Amino acid sequence: xxxxxxxxxxxxxxxxxxxxxxxxxxxxxxxxxxxxxxxxxxxxxxxxxxxxxxxxxxxxxxxxxxxxxxxxxxxxxxxxxxxxxxxxxxxxxxxxxxxxxxxxxxxxxxxxxxxxxxxxxxxxxxxxxxxxxxxxxxxxxxxxxxxxxxxxxxxxxxxxxxxxxxxxxxxxxxxxxxxxxxxxxxxxxxxxxxxxxxxxxxxxxxxxxxxxxxxxxxxxxxxxxxxxxxxxxxxxxxxxxxxxxxxxxxxxxxxxxxxxxxxxxxxxxxxxxxxxxxxxxxx
Amino acid sequence: xxxxxxxxxxxxxxxxxxxxxxxxxxxxxxxxxxxxxxxxxxxxxxxxxxxxxxxxxxxxxxxxxxxxxxxxxxxxxxxxxxxxxxxxxxxxxxxxxxxxxxxxxxxxxxxxxxxxxxxxxxxxxxxxxxxxxxxxxxxxxxxxxxxxxxxxxxxxxxxxxxxxxxxxxxxxxxxxxxxxxxxxxxxxxxxxxxxxxxxxxxxxxxxxxxxxxxxxxxxxxxxxxxxxxxxxxxxxxxxxxxxxxxxxxxxxxxxxx
Numbered sequence: 404x405x406x407x408x409x410x411x412x413x414x415x416x417x418x419x420x421x422x423x424x425x426x427x428x429x430x431x432x433x434x435x436x437x438x439x440x441x442x443x444x445x446x447x448x449x450x451x452x453x454x455x456x457x458x459x460x461x462x463x464x465x466x467x468x469x470x471x472x473x474x475x476x477x478x479x480x481x482x483x484x485x486x487x488x489x490x491x492x493x494x495x496x497x498x499x500x501x502x503x504x505x506x507x508x509x510x511x512x513x514x515x516x517x518x519x520x521x522x523x524x525x526x527x528x529x530x531x532x533x534x535x536x537x538x539x540x541x542x543x544x545x546x547x548x549x550x551x552x553x554x555x556x557x558x559x560x561x562x563x564x565x566x567x568x569x570x571x572x573x574x575x576x577x578x579x580x581x582x583x584x585x586x587x588x589x590x591x592x593x594x595x596x597x598x599x600x601x602x603x604x605x606x607x608x609x610x611x612x613x614x615x616x617x618x619x620x621x622x623x624x625x626x627x628x629x630x631x632x633x634x635x636x637x638x639x640x641x642x643x644x645x646x647x648x649x650x651x652x653x654x655x656x657x658x659x660x661x662x663x664x665x666x667x668x669x670x671x672x673x674x675x676x677x678x679x680x681x682x683x684x685x686x
Numbered sequence: 687x688x689x690x691x692x693x694x695x696x697x698x699x700x701x702x703x704x705x706x707x708x709x710x711x712x713x714x715x716x717x718x719x720x721x722x723x724x725x726x727x728x729x730x731x732x733x734x735x736x737x738x739x740x741x742x743x744x745x746x747x748x749x750x751x752x753x754x755x756x757x758x759x760x761x762x763x764x765x766x767x768x769x770x771x772x773x774x775x776x777x778x779x780x781x782x783x784x785x786x787x788x789x790x791x792x793x794x795x796x797x798x799x800x801x802x803x804x805x806x807x808x809x810x811x812x813x814x815x816x817x818x819x820x821x822x823x824x825x826x827x828x829x830x831x832x833x834x835x836x837x838x839x840x841x842x843x844x845x846x847x848x849x850x851x852x853x854x855x856x857x858x859x860x861x862x863x864x865x866x867x868x869x870x871x872x873x874x875x876x877x878x879x880x881x882x883x884x885x886x887x888x889x890x891x892x893x894x895x896x897x898x899x900x901x902x903x904x905x906x907x908x909x910x911x912x913x914x915x916x917x918x919x920x921x922x923x924x925x926x927x928x929x930x931x932x933x934x935x936x937x938x939x940x941x942x943x
Binding site: 430431455474475476477478480484488489492504506508514527528530531532534551585588636645646648649 | 804823860
């Protein structure tokens with residue numbers, strides 16, 4: 404049953420050194436504030452899973468929290484490289500990281516299989532690609548009915564899923580809207596979970612009968628962190644700050660500017676720093 | 687004649703390849719500009735799909751990232767990412783996939799993974815994302831890429847997504863039933879697969895471009911179709927729509943939240 408608590412307490416209770424952590428968000432609702440808290444608490448040797456590791460994984464990698472990355476697209480969308488990820492892969496700074504690389508289809512299927520309690524995901528994929536040659540977790544399976552050869556990958560079963568959502572109610576039920584990514588699947592696939600939200604409301608009010616709701620009893624911790632997805636966005640609250648994504652390229656390019664930015668904006672700040680970005684676009 | 691840049695010719699030529707009845711899986715960057723130009727000019731009913739789950743989206747500005755709010759707000763509906771890849775892409779609902787890449791070879795195989803050795807890369811690129819399955823599940827593939835010796839190479843360092851493999855019936859041998867790359871649109875020319883060998887050969891050259899220029903910017907010996915056309919230059923209307931779209935986009939992306 405969801406406990407409504409502070410971000411520091413949720414991360415302290417749910418995320419341990421050496422854990423496999425999936426912090427999801429597909430452009431939308433990326434849990435920036437929660438990632439910063441994990442960095443502040445100095446977690447080490449994490450295995451991170453994510454379809455599209457962007458700025459927060461660049462930050463976690465650059466701060467030495469990560470030993471392995473499982474992913475399908477690691478870039479700054481529309482801008483270029485993730486310089487801290489590249490520095491770790493190409494030059495082992497600040498430490499070498501192991502990578503396990505998939506396609507988006509494989510990652511999405513693996514989350515769904517995890518949520519469904521299956522050991523693996525089966526799909527029509529990787530035909531003609533070199534990825535199976537460099538990733539031992541990609542195998543093939545023959546359909547017992549048609550004889551078609553299909554790709555198989557292990558289900559994602561993270562120790563912890565961390566996602567950001569728009570609203571929770573006082574009981575800790577969480578509502579997702581807009582670009583949904585794989586957030587629901589990640590939470591249902593994980594042993595433990597933290598959901599940060601823009602606001603906790605008394606009641607969701609009028610809603611679509613098929614609204615995407617994660618019931619309180621599927622979630623570990625719910626934390627109200629207004630602005631907690633910035634510079635990613637929260638539909639109906641604030642837009643994606645594309646200019647910050649462009650600025651990140653310059654900040655992260657060199658180790659020195661990166662470390663200085665992290666000290667000033669993460670290590671010496673708390674979740675309240677995100678409040679300045681919180682607003683409802685319509686108001 | 688209206689003045690235009692090679693890059694604009696490329697985007698316009700790529701946009702023209704899309705038909706009004708197409709259902710198009712759109713990659714970010716150049717493919718997104720071309721697909722939206724098509725929608726805002728000759729193909730108003732084209733269905734644009736982005737891998738973030740937005741079906742039938744009609745953005746007024748180009749997205750910087752694949753899941754920008756603009757895409758969701760203007761979409762007919764938005765589905766989850768697993769549903770997007772399972773029902774819509776793998777389910778065979780997409781007629782055209784629009785891709786770009788860092789490296790391409792003469793069979794239109796693409797590399798977006800690494801330059802150099804995989805385990806000791808010279809340059810670690812972002813990776814495949816949706817491309818490995820887009821390349822095999824869409825009815826056909828259009829590729830848009832500016833030409834240079836660095837990107838048009840004799841041998842790609844990594845097969846991220848397959849084009850025509852090693853030519854001929856490579857795709858069929860792998861159990862792939864879709865057409866693969868039917869068009870490669872560059873800033874200099876349009877390439878299409880040779881009916882037998884499946885090598886990408888030049889079928890149309892953009893106005894003012896020479897065969898020497900095409901060869902200088904290609905890492906393999908370029909072959910030409912029996913009849914090579916000259917690409918129609920961009921019309922004033924196509925350029926206006928494209929430039930307005932890019933100006934709106936630049937303003938939107940510069941604005942702070």
